Amino acid sequence: MAVSTVPGTTTRARARFLTGTSGYVIRKLSWSLGTLFFVLVFNFFLFRMLPGDPVGLYNRGRNMPAGQMAKLRAQLDQPIGQQFLDYLANPFASTINSTRFNRPVWEIVGERVWPTVMLVGTAILIASVAGVWIGIRSAWRRGSGFDRGATSITLVLYAMPEFWLGMMFLIAFPFFPSGGITTPDDGSMVDVAWHMVLPVTSLALVYLAEYSTIMRASLLDELGQDYLQLARAKGLKDDLVRRRHAVPNALLPTMTLILMNLGFVIGGAITVETVFSWPGLGLLSYEALRGPDIPLLQAIFLLFSIGVVVFMLIADLLYAIIDPRVSSS
The missing domain is CATH 1.10.3720.10 (MetI-like)
Incomplete structure (x- = not known):
């Protein structure tokens, strides 16, 4: 048996949902996730957009071990898009050490x-x-x-x-x-x-x-x-x-x-x-x-x-x- 629907019922129900408590929570979660994504993008590109050699920018003329220098250069020489995707996959898994303490930054x-x-x-x-x-x-x-x-x-x-x-x-x-x-x-x-x-x-x-x-x-x-x-x-x-x-x-x-x-x-x-x-x-x-x-x-x-x-x-x-x-x- 066919079920008749009133035109605009679905639209009105969706509007009520989006203006209720559930809609409020969804809007706030979406805003927070969008803000976090912007932070990730800003944090990734901010220092990479500075002029000069990125390796020199990171080590600031300090004496770094040759192995760490080669690893850092290999990471920063990758295409910028690949670096960004790797960063988004796990922003807390940075393999770059602190140049001041010579230890992993998150540690x-x-x-x-x-x-x-x-x-x-x-x-x-x-x-x-x-x-x-x-x-x-x-x-x-x-x-x-x-x-x-x-x-x-x-x-x-x-x-x-x-x-x-x-x-x-x-x-x-x-x-x-x-x-x-x-x-x-x-x-x-x-x-x-x-x-x-x-x-x-x-x-x-x-x-x-x-x-x-x-x-x-x-x-x-x-x-x-x-x-x-x-x-x-x-x-x-x-x-x-x-x-x-x-x-x-x-x-x-x-x-x-x-x-x-x-x-x-x-x-x-x-x-x-x-x-x-x-x-x-x-x-x-x-x-x-x-x-x-x-x-x-x-x-x-x-x-x-x-x-x-x-x-x-x-x-x-x-x-x-x-x-x-x-x-x-």
Whole structure:
């Protein structure tokens, strides 16, 4: 028996699908994959388009073993299209060694990831809890002494460069370790935590000021919404209105900012790690730039970019879960 169809039904169903939650997820995934592909293309061609001998560009006049030089030249003498396809097949399988450390670049990067995650992750965790709390309290008690004091302090901290704040801490607190992650012949967790105090504080104070400022401004915008007046008219206490209605909606911009900073955890804080000689990806970036160590720079740039894209995708998807209006728009 023939089944009749209404003209345009399939088109309308496809349109509803693409504008719903599934369509939102597909669009965000497609954007993220497209961004990653652009990063791969940019990362591959950026250094290969520079003028001069590519082998000389990579080794920067350093004495490289003859075998490594021949291997590098054979790889770079291949047709550019073949090099690109090999790179896309596995961008993490670079056979080119770091010209500064004379070791595989991803082996070096892998050793520096954990110190950076430990340092910056701890700073973001502390700053997130404290900054969001300060922002909520300041907005809910707008104009109070706490609000004026907290706003003044956070604005000052927000304007401070992280590296400058770190150097001031080194001068003001000379009894703390001035660099490194452990003391020779120690290496205990207590020793690592002692070395983390100043760099974590330097990062956490700046992040805290940023989160507090954004949270305060976002919550002040929410306080003028009609649905909060309606909730109060129904007899809900101020604490319930704040906790159940105002804060969840005001958290969206702050949450996005926190997840963006989590993406930069992979990259690390270059200036702070350099000031405190913290052996993470930030200090490694500085060392690679001084060379310049081009193979190492390519690997670090790729890792930084992937971290930012992945956490931005997570932020977009969480947005849709917390606020369904986002996915339906």
